[in-house]
Amino acid sequence: MKKGTKKAFMILGGIGVGFINGFFGGGGGMLCVPLLNKVLGEKTKPSHATAMLIILPISIASAVTYVSSGYFDLKLTLIVGGGVIAGGIAGALLLKKLNSSVISIVFALLMIAAGIKLAFFS
Amino acid sequence: MTAAYIIVGAVGGIIGGMGMGGGTLLIPLLTIFCGIEQHIAQSINLIAFVPMSIVAIIIHCKNKLIKGEYFWWTAVPALFLGVLASLLIKNINGATLSKCFGFFLAALGIYQFVTAVIEAKKAHDKKNGKEKKR
CATH class of the missing domain: 1.10.287 (Helix Hairpins)
Incomplete structure (x- = not known):
């Protein structure tokens, strides 16, 4: 895969993963793993591990937003x-x-x- | 009711610890079995999985399983949309959000089912192939 195409997939995938994770308060990881594994061609175990790292900052930011909206x-x-x-x-x-x-x-x-x-x- | 909450949390945690997206199970368990409002269930899930994923990430890091090259290009747009979506749910009532979550969950379940069956079949064929060679 070309570098540019890869970046485009990462940005588009990130948009989807972020939206779902914030909207449903979870589930972003379940989308991020196939993004890394199936779309970008990463191996299964590193896909799971890296997905966790990508989801962590979104979950923290979303949690802060939820709490400040009174959902706590x-x-x-x-x-x-x-x-x-x-x-x-x-x-x-x-x-x-x-x-x-x-x-x-x-x-x-x-x-x-x-x-x-x-x-x-x- | 406290015991039920702990059990539900533990079930979600077990699935999460196995790396199968415990959060997607924890939220419906909280709403269906404990009668917790959808927004609150989602908030609990977001907060509860932060400490667990920090521990898991440290372990994965030591095992050199984290691939940094994907991080910035994916995490930055994800962060913006994540916060935007978190603000958006203020305008959606619990019942509607719960319904949307149901559709999302069913779709994810179907995908997971198909993937798991394909992988189980592959493993099965591989095993049979080896036995034939013997």
Whole structure:
């Protein structure tokens, strides 16, 4: 891929990733990984790692914007956040032991089910 | 209810820790099972994943998995649009935002499902191929 084309894809991809991540308060990483991996041709593991680095500043900036708009609940954030951190460590450790393709299929089905529920039945 | 919040957070964290976008699962878990308003659920997700991703990035950095060449060209436009979109949601009510999120989630789920099935099939074929050679 030409350097110019690559830059154009990065800018366009960044626009999409940033918008989605700010609008939905997440999900930018799930778009950034295929951008790096499928569009720009980076290997899978570096794509995941680099996507995290790209998402971090957007998440911080978006979080600040949300909080200053009044979308903030300290108690809930601390309780859920504690669970997220504990779960995150467990998940990282479990990753080596479980069959990840089975988990991603189950996870995908869960996402589809939750998506349909929210889009049509709420 | 506190226990439910911790469990929901942990489930999101486990998926996130596996690098499969825990946030996209944490938000609907918070709204569907805990009845939390969409904007607040999104705010919790944004904040909760900052410390986790910092730790993960440090580990990835040590393993030399971070490719700096993509950072500026992607992160700068992403930052601007991210803040813009965060301001935009003030004009959208929780129910509408939740509906939009549902469509986004279902589309992402379908993409993830197709990718996972293709990869599982590839791994399966590779395994079978090796067995035949023996």
